Amino acid sequence: MDDQGRFTSDPFSLGVASGDPLPDSVILWTRLVPEPFKRGGGMPDRRVPVQWTVAADEDMREIVQTGEVFAQPEHAHSVHVDVTGLESNTEYYYQFRTGGRQSSVGRTKTAPAPNARLDEFSFAFASCQAWYNGFYTAYKYMADDELDLIIHLGDYIYEYGIGPNGGERNTSVPQVYRTEPKTLDRYRLQYGLYKSDPNLQAAHASAPWIVTFDDHEVDNNWADEDPQDPDKQSVREFLQRRANGLQAYFEHMPLRPSRMPDGPDMPVYRNFTFGDLAEFNILDTRQYRSDQACGGGAKKDCKERLDPSRTILGDAQEEWLLDNLGNSTATWDIIANQVLMAEMDFERGPEEALSMDKWDGYIADRDRVLTTFEQEVRNPVVITGDFHRNFANNLKKDFDDPDSATIGTEFIGTSISSGKNGTEMDDFGRRILAENEHIKYHNAQRGYVRCTLTPDQWQTDYQVVPYVTDPGAPIHTDASFVVKDGNPGLQER
Ligand SMILES: [Fe+2]
Missing domain, CATH: 3.60.21.70 (Alkaline phosphatase D (PhoD))
Incomplete structure (x- = not known):
């Protein structure tokens, strides 16, 4: 990470995930870790803002919700976003952004x-x-x-x-x-x-x-x-x-x-x-x-x-x-x-x-x-x-x-x-x-x-x-x- 808070290598090196689906909500996960094989992961010892987007389509054009959370050093800069207000039994796509980088797009689905x-x-x-x-x-x-x-x-x-x-x-x-x-x-x-x-x-x-x-x-x-x-x-x-x-x-x-x-x-x-x-x-x-x-x-x-x-x-x-x-x-x-x-x-x-x-x-x-x-x-x-x-x-x-x-x-x-x-x-x-x-x-x-x-x-x-x-x-x-x-x-x- 440089002085302007921009990442010089991919912070989304461990990918993205979602889990624990309910009819109206699902957890979105990622962890900022540009150097996953090094102690500390190549991250500064401070919180880092992460933006998330949920969309109805894989190309992330039909945006459903967006938000921002802080990745905290005491949780290894992992984030667990509880997205609520979703439709039941529905497929969604999601993506994270931080410091000039974006993650791959994940697919998830709410429970009926x-x-x-x-x-x-x-x-x-x-x-x-x-x-x-x-x-x-x-x-x-x-x-x-x-x-x-x-x-x-x-x-x-x-x-x-x-x-x-x-x-x-x-x-x-x-x-x-x-x-x-x-x-x-x-x-x-x-x-x-x-x-x-x-x-x-x-x-x-x-x-x-x-x-x-x-x-x-x-x-x-x-x-x-x-x-x-x-x-x-x-x-x-x-x-x-x-x-x-x-x-x-x-x-x-x-x-x-x-x-x-x-x-x-x-x-x-x-x-x-x-x-x-x-x-x-x-x-x-x-x-x-x-x-x-x-x-x-x-x-x-x-x-x-x-x-x-x-x-x-x-x-x-x-x-x-x-x-x-x-x-x-x-x-x-x-x-x-x-x-x-x-x-x-x-x-x-x-x-x-x-x-x-x-x-x-x-x-x-x-x-x-x-x-x-x-x-x-x-x-x-x-x-x-x-x-x-x-x-x-x-x-x-x-x-x-x-x-x-x-x-x-x-x-x-x-x-x-x-x-x-x-x-x-x-x-x-x-x-x-x-x-x-x-x-x-x-x-x-x-x-x-x-x-x-x-x-x-x-x-x-x-x-x-x-x-x-x-x-x-x-x-x-x-x-x-x-x-x-x-x-x-x-x-x-
Ligand atoms: Fe085993």
Whole structure:
């Protein structure tokens, strides 16, 4: 930035985004950061005015609203503009301007009015994008889909240091990236690198996003106040780290200002309604959960997981969720969640090994959610990230009894890049399908999941790319499933 307040290089290096759509409003996001790979981002330590424009057309001629906000240094010069007074179920375009520069144009869409009749709604969900594991090619195709909504289920970044050659990206990464993020500055740098990917930027600019975080936005497998390695981080140190990680997360996501963290606490669980067709409950399964039972990992005969006082949601979130599910009048009630809800036996033969980081380690909460599904919800559907594999599950009243009624459906989406190229099938996938009657599909390639909802039917398409370690992969639909209104469970298409 020069003395006249003009930028000598592009301050919109991380693109633009929109999110948390309501019938009359949407959040517009950008961050001024001409040098995203440098501490401080190349910005002066003062507030900088940013002008925004919302238009009805992509060429930004039919202007609907304009305004000005200040990008503040204490928020890394990010802006979260709450544009209000918009028409429901309407496409808009937006653009930012500052210091003689303008951003690219983003597309967004408001939600339909509550209870408005909606014939079709299409969204995609994604998770897990280890930058150094490969290219975000899947996002290029997601951007082309012109969706009503995109949901991110967490692991938007990973809290690991990055090598000099950027892993599979094979590109030079500055020295400042070698260490693990712990400070606010260092987490901000991580977002600078991850969000520099042009396909990720294209997906953000293509539709409104609703986001929630999982563990790696802070620390692997953290639970409430417990870090991955309590011997290396005291609770006090971890809570400061959690505050830093969540602050940087907020600064880089198109979230409402009401979601801003207060120290280590971030109010992120929330719900969204799209006409009479869909209601989304966006969960937080990290901030309020009991520590992983029996030391975490896949465990046999872990009695602790059955303890009724254990929780993955916490009391307040659970009450909120069960109330929403019970009161909803939508055709489709969706739980957008981080970790696998269905039971999954990892062990060959009659013995059972279950993962203590997933809902299998939190049986009391799962039983109450599934009971509510059975008794009060017309069409419950769970969408899930974290696993770096695609699965499609029938949710059962009793997972160990194949004759038990199917009471809901779970779609688990693979990673965008985490785990490198992956493969269609492997020994692990074969074992999971053989040991778990209710799990009907597996694929371990990279990609995203696209869902098209109508009043009669839900359709899920598993979109996968054959490789991510080189750019430019093609995409194809590996499998599609439908769920019929009033008939929980998967039907192959
Ligand atoms: Fe992940």
